[in-house]
Amino acid sequence: MHMAWDPCRYVLSRSVTAPAGREFFYNTGALTLVSAIIRKATGRPLDEFARTTLFEPLGITRAEWTRVRGDTDAGGGLRLRPRDMAKIGQLVFAGGRWNDRQIVSKAWIETSTAPKLKGTDDQLYGYLWWLGRSRLDGREIHWIGALGRGGQSIRIVPELDLVVVVTAGYYQDYSPRAFKIQYGVFMDVVRGISPPG
Numbered sequence: 001m002h003m004a005w006d007p008c009r010y011v012l013s014r015s016v017t018a019p020a021g022r023e024f025f026y027n028t029g030a031l032t033l034v035s036a037i038i039r040k041a042t043g044r045p046l047d048e049f050a051r052t053t054l055f056e057p058l059g060i061t062r063a064e065w066t067r068v069r070g071d072t073d074a075g076g077g078l079r080l081r082p083r084d085m086a087k088i089g090q091l092v093f094a095g096g097r098w099n100d101r102q103i104v105s106k107a108w109i110e111t112s113t114a115p116k117l118k119g120t121d122d123q124l125y126g127y128l129w130w131l132g133r134s135r136l137d138g139r140e141i142h143w144i145g146a147l148g149r150g151g152q153s154i155r156i157v158p159e160l161d162l163v164v165v166v167t168a169g170y171y172q173d174y175s176p177r178a179f180k181i182q183y184g185v186f187m188d189v190v191r192g193i194s195p196p197g
Contacts, residue, residue: 028076032075046071055084063079113129132155136190142159151179151182166186
């Protein structure tokens with residue numbers, strides 16, 4: 001896709017493997033289309049739109065986002081410091097508010113983090129957010145997550161007032177191992193938190 005003259009045309013030329021809504025396949029190509037839609041709707045590439053509407057209000061000043069064929073790819077290439085990833089997690093946890101200012105509408109946070117379809121490994125999927133549950137000491141912990149390739153993740157656990165960020169360097173490892181490692185770090189943090197009283 002990234003080597004194609006027109007990545008969007010490449011994505012749209014792929015064969016449909018199942019009727020819409022029947023099966024889940026994570027598809028980074030669909031995020032290339034999201035990038036193009038945002039550019040069309042706002043007149044700006046995704047990285048510029050995100051910088052002015054999200055990153056600057058959150059005080060994120062050191063974001064890097066590579067472009068492919070002149071456009072930002074919503075499916076990858078974003079580099080943030082862990083503290084800045086945590087700001088995004090806290091923003092979602094707070095219903096779109098940051099420092100007493102509504103940055104993202106509460107309605108969009110609720111809509112995007114609501115289950116839309118069954119994903120993989122007993123996880124549900126919203127609009128670009130994974131919705132998972134983990135068992136811990138006989139209880140179920142629900143979380144909202146942004147899970148990136150290479151072991152990068154933001155997980156929000158509302159019932160524990162917790163945001164956990166994990167960064168790793170497993171970019172060349174396409175096996176489930178990278179996800180298992182960052183999930184293990186997440187669970188180690190959760191185990192260290194006392195349940196609400």
